[in-house]
Amino acid sequence: MNIVVCVKQVPDTWAEKRLSDQDKTVDRNGVDGVMNELDEYAVEEALRIKEAQGDGEVTVLTMGPDKSVETIRKALSMGADKAVHLVDAGLHGSDALATSYALAKALGTIEHDLVILGVESTDARMSVLPAMLAERLGASQLTFARKVEVGSGTVKIERQTDTGYDVVEASTPAVVSVVEKINEPRYPSFKGIMAAKKKPLTTLSLSDAGIEADKVGMAGSGTEVAEFAPRPPKQAGQIVKDEGDGGSKLAEFLASQKFI
Amino acid sequence: MAEVLVLVEHVDGAPKKVTYELLTLARSLGEPSAVFIGNGFDNAKDKLAEYGARKIYVAADAELDGFLVAPKAEVLAQIVSSSSPAAVLIPSTPEGKEIAGRLAVKTESGVITDAVGVDDGFVAKQSIFGGAINVSSKVSKGTPIITVRPNSTAPEAAPAQPTEEQVSATISDAAKGAKILDRVTEKKGGRPELTEAAIVVSGGRGLGEGKNFELIEKLADTLGAAVGASRAATDAGWYPHTNQVGQTGKTVSPQLYMAIGISGAIQHRAGMQTSKTIIAVNKDPEAPIFELVDFGIVGDLFNVVPQLTEEIEKRK
Numbered sequence A: 001m002n003i004v005v006c007v008k009q010v011p012d013t014w015a016e017k018r019l020s021d022q023d024k025t026v027d028r029n030g031v032d033g034v035m036n037e038l039d040e041y042a043v044e045e046a047l048r049i050k051e052a053q054g055d056g057e058v059t060v061l062t063m064g065p066d067k068s069v070e071t072i073r074k075a076l077s078m079g080a081d082k083a084v085h086l087v088d089a090g091l092h093g094s095d096a097l098a099t100s101y102a103l104a105k106a107l108g109t110i111e112h113d114l115v116i117l118g119v120e121s122t123d124a125r126m127s128v129l130p131a132m133l134a135e136r137l138g139a140s141q142l143t144f145a146r147k148v149e150v151g152s153g154t155v156k157i158e159r160q161t162d163t164g165y166d167v168v169e170a171s172t173p174a175v176v177s178v179v180e181k182i183n184e185p186r187y188p189s190f191k192g193i194m195a196a197k198k199k200p201l202t203t204l205s206l207s208d209a210g211i212e213a214d215k216v217g218m219a220g221s222g223t224e225v226a227e228f229a230p231r232p233p234k235q236a237g238q239i240v241k242d243e244g245d246g247g248s249k250l251a252e253f254l255a256s257q258k259f260i
Numbered sequence B: 001m002a003e004v005l006v007l008v009e010h011v012d013g014a015p016k017k018v019t020y021e022l023l024t025l026a027r028s029l030g031e032p033s034a035v036f037i038g039n040g041f042d043n044a045k046d047k048l049a050e051y052g053a054r055k056i057y058v059a060a061d062a063e064l065d066g067f068l069v070a071p072k073a074e075v076l077a078q079i080v081s082s083s084s085p086a087a088v089l090i091p092s093t094p095e096g097k098e099i100a101g102r103l104a105v106k107t108e109s110g111v112i113t114d115a116v117g118v119d120d121g122f123v124a125k126q127s128i129f130g131g132a133i134n135v136s137s138k139v140s141k142g143t144p145i146i147t148v149r150p151n152s153t154a155p156e157a158a159p160a161q162p163t164e165e166q167v168s169a170t171i172s173d174a175a176k177g178a179k180i181l182d183r184v185t186e187k188k189g190g191r192p193e194l195t196e197a198a199i200v201v202s203g204g205r206g207l208g209e210g211k212n213f214e215l216i217e218k219l220a221d222t223l224g225a226a227v228g229a230s231r232a233a234t235d236a237g238w239y240p241h242t243n244q245v246g247q248t249g250k251t252v253s254p255q256l257y258m259a260i261g262i263s264g265a266i267q268h269r270a271g272m273q274t275s276k277t278i279i280a281v282n283k284d285p286e287a288p289i290f291e292l293v294d295f296g297i298v299g300d301l302f303n304v305v306p307q308l309t310e311e312i313e314k315r316k
């Protein structure tokens, strides 16, 4: 079974994230990039499936600026076999509509039975790309998986829901997204890091992937940011040390705010 | 006035509160039409009228219940193409967002998720990067598709006499690719639902062991609140994962959020940052949760929480 894992490089979790004043996109220059945390679980799951099946290849796919190679390297040192990097100035500013189109095109250049993604990126936080990719590829949608079981030609997942989980099954090709309960991602070993340097990395431009330029980037996007502003500073909260009457103080506060 | 579609979120026909919120919001933007998909329409009908639906599209094909997301997006796409609404509003739940995403692809439209409000001209208000930045955005292509967070609008009744239109959806084989074999409920009953509750009381690793969640439940019950938990608590098996609040749990935006024995890691904040009033009890004065609070107590939760519960009981 051949698996593609989509990973995204995002601003470091703890870094102060900003929008660029010029074009209102996420500022990726001023901050350190890391692999989107949830995508580590996606890579791990792909590797476990491959190890259990004993055949097939795991390919990492990323769309993002040059710097995203760092994230590709990380996935390769965890154990992925090869990587595809979709990078082109024309992609800058792509929203979900444009990104799903571009990723679907790039996926068209890689032979695969399964696409695995993280359930959400920490910068966009939309949690829509997996469903949009399934729609574009005409593949089955198996998202929010907290458990994945691969049979021959079928995949069964436990989909996390509001009240528990659904057991959902589909035949391949399928698009899977994973939640963090699914596994514990491995750390790259020294050997893995050395090996990653020699693994094949293909770079795709818009034309390499057959992407129409007017369907991506700012112009190809379906949304635009009209304006943005830092949230007006919240009045500093009141913090008191418990002197044996902390509970009563809290109750007083709740009463003053009409909660009780 | 322009038609605004609202996707009804329901359990066996009983609409969830967010549906009334979206109908109320839609009324401020145009003429609200409800779209009801699935079984149990008889339970929903009067309620949708009460909250001002002018028209209701009903797709009651029994088959629709056996599949996820994809068929619902197909039904919506058919209605969008036949009635060209001014916008589509969908509850910002995991499934709602996925439906919105697929609908966006089908109709070549822009999609905006997690709006906390929608103004004239379908300008969506969002709070991004953990609440640090407020953004106004617009859909510039196709039909605006906007998912709106529960608790963003106060629902107001405005009785109407809706017309009904049956939609006989033709569901493609592709959309029926993923089949639901079983639905498993793990939730503890009796308390309000997390995403809809006006008050949420959450417990974290500070509780020390699962049985101490009793403290949280007691406090929650005196307030009529829902119970939440940090990932540390759900991972330890102290509370069901369905109650996890945060990036990979639920996003809540209640009037009051109480974090008890929770440090306030960025992934936790991602799910509760937009709560109107925030309270924390933590013995570590340096805990990051205190950066967010309106009122915080630095102290041992095992002393503070029982006292608080008792005080509230007294004042009732």
Ligand SMILES: Cc1cc2nc3c(=O)[nH]c(=O)nc-3n(C[C@H](O)[C@H](O)[C@H](O)COP(=O)(O)OP(=O)(O)OC[C@H]3O[C@@H](n4cnc5c(N)ncnc54)[C@H](O)[C@@H]3O)c2cc1C
Pocket (backbone or CB within 6 Å): A037, A038, A180, B203, B204, B205, B206, B207, B229, B230, B231, B232, B233, B244, B245, B246, B247, B248, B249, B250, B260, B261, B262, B263, B264, B265, B266, B267, B268, B271, B281, B282, B283, B284, B287, B299, B300, B301, B302
């Ligand atoms: C991909 C990913 C996704 C994640 N998703 C989520 C998510 O959805 N939701 C989530 O919550 N987390 C999530 N996390 C985990 C998050 O990073 C934190 O690990 C978690 O939120 C910590 O939970 P906690 O605050 O209960 O525990 P801790 O960080 O251990 O904090 C416990 C707190 O309790 C206090 N305390 C201890 N004893 C007492 C006492 N007797 N009285 C008062 N205070 C006391 C301590 O001072 C401390 O501040 C995610 C992490 C990753 C990597």
Ligand SMILES: Nc1ncnc2c1ncn2[C@@H]1O[C@H](COP(=O)(O)O)[C@@H](O)[C@H]1O
Pocket (backbone or CB within 6 Å): A006, A007, A008, A036, A038, A039, A042, A061, A062, A063, A064, A099, A103, A116, A117, A118, A119, A120, A121, A122, A124, A125, A126, A127, A128, A129, A130
């Ligand atoms: N530019 C990208 N390149 C590769 N994968 C991506 C990209 N953007 C998003 N993804 C994948 O889609 C998932 C969900 O992203 P989102 O819908 O933006 O929250 C992420 O966890 C990634 O696996």
